[in-house]
Amino acid sequence: MESVPYLTRKLAPVEVLSAEGLELIEHNADLLLEQVGVEIVGYDEALQIFGDAGAEIDGTRVRFPKGMCRQIIQASAPQSFTQHARNPERSVIIGDPHTVLVPAYGSPFVRDLEGGRRYATIEDFNNFAKLSYMTPSMHHNGGTLCEPVDLPVNKRHVDMVYAHIKYSDKPFMGSVTHPDRAVDSVDMAKIIFGQDFVRDNTVILGLANANSPMSWDFNMLGSAKVYAENNQATLITPFILAGAMSPVTVAAAATQTLAEALAGMAFTQIVRPGAPVIFGSFASSMSMQSGAPTFGTPEPQMVMYVVAALARRVGVPFRSGGNFTASKTPDAQAAYESAISFLPAIQAGVNFLLHTAGWLEGGLTMGYEKFIIDADQASMMATWVDGVDLSENGQALDSLLTNGPGNHYLGTAHTLANFETAFWSSAQSDNNSFEQWDEDGAKDSIARAHKTWTRMLREYEAPPLDAAREAELDEWIVKCKASFPDSDI
């Protein structure tokens, strides 16, 4: 399976604000951290940690002297880092000028053309783990590809991490729903990569969302602490539905995102200076009729362009974007909304692009066909970020000067030498004539994608896994699951 392990940008990121505009937002975020601060919910140890580092503690509120968080982060957080895969060819660099494309995360439902919408199961999870492994444009296997709701809440993290290890050899994410589950995730990684290797290298990544506005809870921050202590990576993501969790404006959503992320990232660096941390941003607009989140609208893209620039100024990798939609099926609404959120993420220079494939229905559903169509679009982006080739071959001046007016270029030496690699080509689009398409059954995108993923699962072959390590992992899982009773909280 041929695969570019990650994208490398030659194009400069798209900017929507001047340096002065960005400084204004940084100034406002500092005021917010100084005057309002963050609330820490149910996690006294975090209050202690922040206090020892110089923050002002007032009950469960933490206020930060101007510049404190930025200073702590910039003193130790890496600008970029490698997340190792168990197959070294699939290890990824997370940070500029690279982009790592990652499947969608967290849906309780799945949908496909034949089965419709239904609760996700561990079988669906395993399917998406396999599809992610088989899809060259997915550089990473992701984390909670869907929620296996047929398994107990307090044990399903084990089955998810296992699926990523067993069915793929790409990098993956661990659990953050409780610090103990983060520990389990890291322990499983240690069995596969070896204790020593994990001590010195990053092999797993946890996604910690803020409880916006300006609040962090025990499970998320406690899980971040586990990953950081183990020198593993954390994603610190304010999750903002603008108008509900922040003021409605782009500048205010960006300001609050910066403030919340600075507090969270500083926490990881106090816990373990130098532990890899990614600045995350998830922002959405909302329907004025119903209050429902909306996607593919301009305002969240502007937040993303701004926060990407703010992250570059902090000097840490940035996560945002994805093929977002509120649509229930992979129809034109889904595709328009997805493209309007995905292309800007590529242009903004996002380094870790979660939710690249599969997202439907505001994240409630992971779609099989949507996954295939999104991943096909994602395969375009290696070409996109490569920009314009101005080499001699790119200029093609000889060809231009010798071909002559009115003569086609199909058979010229330059065309023949470049044709095969000249254009990115979609594996899902139908570019045939109407007549040919009609004769082929007049299939739309969904029907074609259905054919693709069902074929892929039939053809799936697991990547090789060291037998001794697999046996050790199996034993660990049996022991772990037996050590405490099932629970659905």
Add this chain to the structure above:
Amino acid sequence: MESVPYLTRKLAPVEVLSAEGLELIEHNADLLLEQVGVEIVGYDEALQIFGDAGAEIDGTRVRFPKGMCRQIIQASAPQSFTQHARNPERSVIIGDPHTVLVPAYGSPFVRDLEGGRRYATIEDFNNFAKLSYMTPSMHHNGGTLCEPVDLPVNKRHVDMVYAHIKYSDKPFMGSVTHPDRAVDSVDMAKIIFGQDFVRDNTVILGLANANSPMSWDFNMLGSAKVYAENNQATLITPFILAGAMSPVTVAAAATQTLAEALAGMAFTQIVRPGAPVIFGSFASSMSMQSGAPTFGTPEPQMVMYVVAALARRVGVPFRSGGNFTASKTPDAQAAYESAISFLPAIQAGVNFLLHTAGWLEGGLTMGYEKFIIDADQASMMATWVDGVDLSENGQALDSLLTNGPGNHYLGTAHTLANFETAFWSSAQSDNNSFEQWDEDGAKDSIARAHKTWTRMLREYEAPPLDAAREAELDEWIVKCKASFPDSDI
């Protein structure tokens, strides 16, 4: 009917090449014009015109001394101009920092959900003229909205121009399929706007495509001459399927586009210095399997970003882009491909954005539902180009500093003051819950768009038209059609 008459950009255009890169392409285009030149097919008068202006004529070939075309254009072509509509509120400014959104152009077929794909008729044309009029995000009524193939080839231009005048009060385009038909188009405009007004103002626009590579024919260049002589506007557009009509690379397609456009634009300025002219670019990639044109691929977008920058350096308005797709129906393929061509056109700073709504099947089909869905997406772009508001209200600092952690923003004074205008909202997207959507009939984008356009046509009311002028126009049409026999060439 509320409508912004055109977009006004605050965001700077997205650039993909440095000034040095653009200079290199300009240098190569100059070599191409000097060494190869353009072929003029069946139009001796144009050879004469070019020769008198200083070009070197060799049979039907015209070669241009270095810098000649650019100099001629920059001496007289306006940087921007107003195209007047018969309703002054709908007049548009074509040129920076504005963008005028225009329906798709030129399809012989139409498609809708119930009727499927079929040859277009004048009834379809009239329908699209009405829909364009009723759609606030269409700033212009366009030209050949579809080919009314039920009418004789040599007379249908009269019915098309009539439909734009009768069913809409927005600006429109005239015929270019023969210089005589361009004359008819201008004559009809004169009846509606008045001879004097048309002498001094631009009220109609003709689209002249080059026969790439490096060739111009009698019909297109002759029609351009008619519009220019009458001080009306021309669009000079190299139409390049890269690999067939130019080398396969982005830089070479941009070079050739620049050379062909410079020759065509210079022609209009020699004919009538100061006549409005728009630098056009249409570039597509092709399928390596079949040679069919492909859309929504990265390479043509790079050509567009580059040529937009080249047009700014010439100092004339720029036309490119559109919601392009090779898909036969408005499915996910159509939407992804369209978004990947449309958003870059907005970002590139395109001034006249033809093919904004309706395009299907590589331009062979004008889609009713596609028109509605594209136009809905187009309605987003006024917000997009407005960029980020850093005013006091945009910063919302008071709101951020007083709301407090964990408290939602739904009822704050700032939210209440801004909520209604805070977010662009799609009229076509379904943001409801799955349950609500299912209860509403589980309609996809196509079904919803079908409902929209059929309702619009039922509710259509023609804009007022001066009765005396309408009578004069009717009389002119009867006389014109009777003055020569029907023909299908």
